[in-house]
Amino acid sequence: MNPFHTIAVGFDGSQDSKIAVRWALTLARHHDAQVVAAHAVGLLGRFDEQTVGAQLEESLFALCDETGVAHSRARLEVANGDACSVMLRMAEPPVSADLLVVGTRGQGAHPGLLLGSTSLELAEHSPIPLVIVPSAPSTGQASATSRHESM
Amino acid sequence: MLIINGSTDDRGHEDPGHPERPERLAAALAGIEDLHLGDDLLAVAPYRASRAELVRVHESTYLDELGAFCYEGGGDLDADTYATYDSWSLAQYAAGAGLAVVKEMRIRNDGIGFVAVRPPGHHALRDRAMGFCLLNNIAITAAELTSLGERVLIIDWDVHHGNGTQAIFWEDPNVLYVSTHQWPLFPGSGASFEVGGLNALGTTVNLPLPPGATGDVLRQALEETAAPTIDEFKPTWVLVSAGFDAHRADPMADLALSSGDFAQMASLAASYAPGPGRLALFLEGGYDLAALQASVRATFGTLLGSDVATETPTSGGPGADFVKGNGDTREVALRLAHDASQ
Numbered sequence: 001m002n003p004f005h006t007i008a009v010g011f012d013g014s015q016d017s018k019i020a021v022r023w024a025l026t027l028a029r030h031h032d033a034q035v036v037a038a039h040a041v042g043l044l045g046r047f048d049e050q051t052v053g054a055q056l057e058e059s060l061f062a063l064c065d066e067t068g069v070a071h072s073r074a075r076l077e078v079a080n081g082d083a084c085s086v087m088l089r090m091a092e093p094p095v096s097a098d099l100l101v102v103g104t105r106g107q108g109a110h111p112g113l114l115l116g117s118t119s120l121e122l123a124e125h126s127p128i129p130l131v132i133v134p135s136a137p138s139t140g141q142a143s144a145t146s147r148h149e150s151m
Numbered sequence: 152m153l154i155i156n157g158s159t160d161d162r163g164h165e166d167p168g169h170p171e172r173p174e175r176l177a178a179a180l181a182g183i184e185d186l187h188l189g190d191d192l193l194a195v196a197p198y199r200a201s202r203a204e205l206v207r208v209h210e211s212t213y214l215d216e217l218g219a220f221c222y223e224g225g226g227d228l229d230a231d232t233y234a235t236y237d238s239w240s241l242a243q244y245a246a247g248a249g250l251a252v253v254k255e256m257r258i259r260n261d262g263i264g265f266v267a268v269r270p271p272g273h274h275a276l277r278d279r280a281m282g283f284c285l286l287n288n289i290a291i292t293a294a295e296l297t298s299l300g301e302r303v304l305i306i307d308w309d310v311h312h313g314n315g316t317q318a319i320f321w322e323d324p325n326v327l328y329v330s331t332h333q334w335p336l337f338p339g340s341g342a343s344f345e346v347g348g349l350n351a352l353g354t355t356v357n358l359p360l361p362p363g364a365t366g367d368v369l370r371q372a373l374e375e376t377a378a379p380t381i382d383e384f385k386p387t388w389v390l391v392s393a394g395f396d397a398h399r400a401d402p403m404a405d406l407a408l409s410s411g412d413f414a415q416m417a418s419l420a421a422s423y424a425p426g427p428g429r430l431a432l433f434l435e436g437g438y439d440l441a442a443l444q445a446s447v448r449a450t451f452g453t454l455l456g457s458d459v460a461t462e463t464p465t466s467g468g469p470g471a472d473f474v475k476g477n478g479d480t481r482e483v484a485l486r487l488a489h490d491a492s493q
Contacts, residue, residue: 042231043282043337043403081339082229082281
């Protein structure tokens with residue numbers, strides 16, 4: 001029996017989130033699952049939502065090509081909210097994911113601090129299984145891009 | 152009489168280029184100065200909320216982490232929210248401002264309160280900063296009032312849903328939370344089927360509205376969908392999360408209100424207060440400085456009976472169908488929740 005039908009993965013364009021997406025796509029290929037790459041649009045995100053969305057979709061499909069996953073098996077979901085709330089919503093209808101995947105640190109958070117960590121918040125609140133994909137040794141900690149660079 | 156918090160120097164909470172900036176508070180206070188209230192304006196001394204007052208609303212571990220984060224120099228808490236070295240102290244004063252204003256109102260049993268502070272508060276959750284907010288100022292005051300046996304109506308007319316306030320009082324039958332907000336928009340919560348937890352069914356009223364909605368639609372939403380619940384709730388206090396970012400000039404959203412609409416909404420809020428000295432407004436959003444100043448002037452000018460010019464209230468925008476749909480959805484959600492709880 002296939003344990004995963006829909007895998008939701010947090011995607012903000014950071015190196016850590018790309019590692020998480022790559023991991024989710026590889027898992028989806030093995031389990032014939034769909035991948036929903038969720039991008040949270042915060043208060044400031046509305047100013048470049050369309051541009052960022054297009055860039056992320058292009059990046060998602062490039063990662064599909066890299067991992068051998070058909071584009072039809074992955075889609076970008078752009079949703080209003082902070083990263084944690086948006087990921088928790090992925091576990092509910094209409095997405096109804098049965099697995100959440102995130103990187104260790106996205107953009108805007110501080111390495112080494114508990115506060116502001118989406119992965120730790122999700123670990124506390126997620127109603128479904130959660131995978132936190134560590135940074136690759138070569139990339140070290142999360143990208144240090146600022147809010148203004150990232151949005 | 153307008154009872155306002157004494158000012159603290161909020162310039163320490165600033166991130167260059169960020170829209171939640173000190174000039175916002177200056178614009179709001181300029182709106183009050185425009186009214187030339189003289190002896191009808193009372194500023195109460197700044198007050199730092201105590202740990203005991205904060206933990207009614209926030210988790211201790213969050214308070215510890217936030218304080219430590221600031222003392223280490225601060226930074227970005229998420230993609231929207233920043234904190235600086237001074238933010239922890241200023242956030243405690245912002246939280247204490249509501250407590251001080253309401254305390255003075257209770258002593259006098261009179262006046263209208265204005266808690267003019269930043270950082271704002273209504274997105275802050277029990278355990279997390281969010282949406283420019285660090286501590287939930289209005290929730291901290293509401294919790295103080297309920298601890299004194301009061302029944303608190305919170306009207307939130309900020310253009311964004313106050314997810315933090317809703318979550319904090321989700322299971323509290325002594326707080327009725329009513330929100331008008333643009334939909335869809337950050338933070339993504341505030342659907343009309345969100346009606347409160349099993350211990351407090353019906354004490355959350357969400358009135359999401361489409362982009363372009365005008366003041367007449369917001370008033371219709373309040374009067375048709377929320378008013379019966381408010382009448383039944385019988386509040387003894389009315390607090391308002393008064394964001395002014397639903398103004399048509401505001402860059403953060405797409406509702407189409409004028410300063411005159413805020414004046415009318417304020418009158419409506421005042422009509423729900425059971426008597427004098429039971430209405431206090433808390434500054435939340437509002438990022439166009441001229442619109443913020445004009446809206447604060449119109450709001451408090453109207454509440455205090457000043458002869459002040461305001462922009463004409465707006466009408467004719469979309470959303471009447473939303474109001475009907477909101478009411479229907481809420482009824483169904485309440486019925487389902489009641490059935491599930493049997």
